[in-house]
Amino acid sequence: MVGEKARREAGVVPRFDHFVAIDWSGAATERPGGIAMAVAHGEDGAPVLVDPGPNAGKKGGWSREDVLAILRDELPADTLVGLDLGISLPHADCGAFFPGWADSPPDARSLWAMIDRICAGDPHLSASSFVDHPELSAFYRRHNGREGARFHAPGAVHRRGRFRVTEERQAALGCSPYSNFNLVGAAQVGKSSLTGMRVLHRLDGRIPIWPIDPLPPSGSVIVEIYTAIPAIAAGRRAGTSKIRSHEELRQALSALGSAAPAGTGLVDDHSADALLSAAWLRIAAQDDRLWNPPGLDAVASTEGWTFGAP
Structure with a gap:
């Protein structure tokens, strides 16, 4: 495999300094318990959870508004962000998001x-x-x-x-x-x-969202992820992809060539998903094939794509 430095010099893939994975939640509450954020830096080191900080209040945890604010105003330069959610709806199967409805949007x-x-x-x-x-x-x-x-x-x-x-x-x-x-x-x-x-719309074009937007040669990018894919890459079966202990997390991260954060005993699966996905993004971003899956062009502007899907 061509090294990351050679890839950057050749302009094959963008150069990212940070890799952020966000496990998401659609619960209709201010601070859903299912949101977790982790970051992996550079070419090595253990991924770490990002603390929501003082804005979390008494209930703790992230709000979707908190995450939007970070993506819009506080994201470090040259960051690859993976969001664990679908960035669009089915379109190719019926030729429309909402076939038969006159107001179905085009993209x-x-x-x-x-x-x-x-x-x-x-x-x-x-x-x-x-x-x-x-x-x-x-x-x-x-x-x-x-x-x-x-x-x-x-x-x-x-x-x-x-x-x-x-x-x-x-x-x-x-x-x-x-x-x-x-x-x-x-x-x-x-x-x-x-x-x-809703969050992607409110970013108002500040960060490219692949593949809705073309992949830029530099700068930050947001991609859709599915946390089962990093788990499979780490040697776990899709049906048992959830990690619930620091020991399991350490084994999975080791399989990806990553150090693990300190800790023993239980870990919630949202945090584990974010940590493993951040480490996976660090190596997956170097794979040209994942940025150019067959058939992408036909659906890029309508359905988007899950980064890591073949």
């Missing part, structure tokens, strides 16, 4: 703007208004058995809802992705994705 950025507009009155950058929309709710699987008539694509071969192209590729890796239109169960990713898209 991902228009989708983000529409979501933020519809949810303008929802506190904490939550997204309840979008999934309860009288027309858009037909595309979602919601709680209490409320599955919209448009949740599945015509001729669907599985019951997990509509997939983006990148989710089909995730499945080929052995992952078990669920549709971004799914709001039910432990595997639901719908509200996480919608709240994340």
Whole structure:
């Protein structure tokens, strides 16, 4: 493999000094317990958790507004940020995000703007208004058995809802992705994705979001990640990808060639996901193939992609 310095000199991939991974949550509360942020610096060293600081208040933890503020105003230069959420919705399968609806937006950025507009009155950058929309709710699987008539694509071969192209590729890796239109169960990713898209819209173009935006030769970039992919890269099976002890975390980080933060005993899976993903981003960013997966160009502006999906 060509070394990072040679890659930078050749202009093959951008040069990143910091690697940040953020485990996300779509819960409709000010400080969801599921948000965790970790950073890995340079070419070595253990990844570390980022403390939300004094803004966390008595309840502790990150708010989505806190994360937005860091991404917009406090991010170190030349940082690769991985967000564990879907940056868009399925489009290629039906030729539209919301087929048959006259106001279906044409691309991902228009989708983000529409979501933020519809949810303008929802506190904490939550997204309840979008999934309860009288027309858009037909595309979602919601709680209490409320599955919209448009949740599945015509001729669907599985019951997990509509997939983006990148989710089909995730499945080929052995992952078990669920549709971004799914709001039910432990595997639901719908509200996480919608709240994340509100944040992306409010960044207002300050940071390129790959592959919605072209990959720049320098500067910071945001990518979508799926934390099962770093776990698989560290030798764990997709079905048992969650890490819940410092011992397991140390083994997984070692498999990625990374030192581990100090600690023993239990660790919450959100923190572990962020720590492992930050270390994985540090090595994955050097792989040209991950920036150029087959078929990307056809869906880049509409569906986006999960960094690391083949």
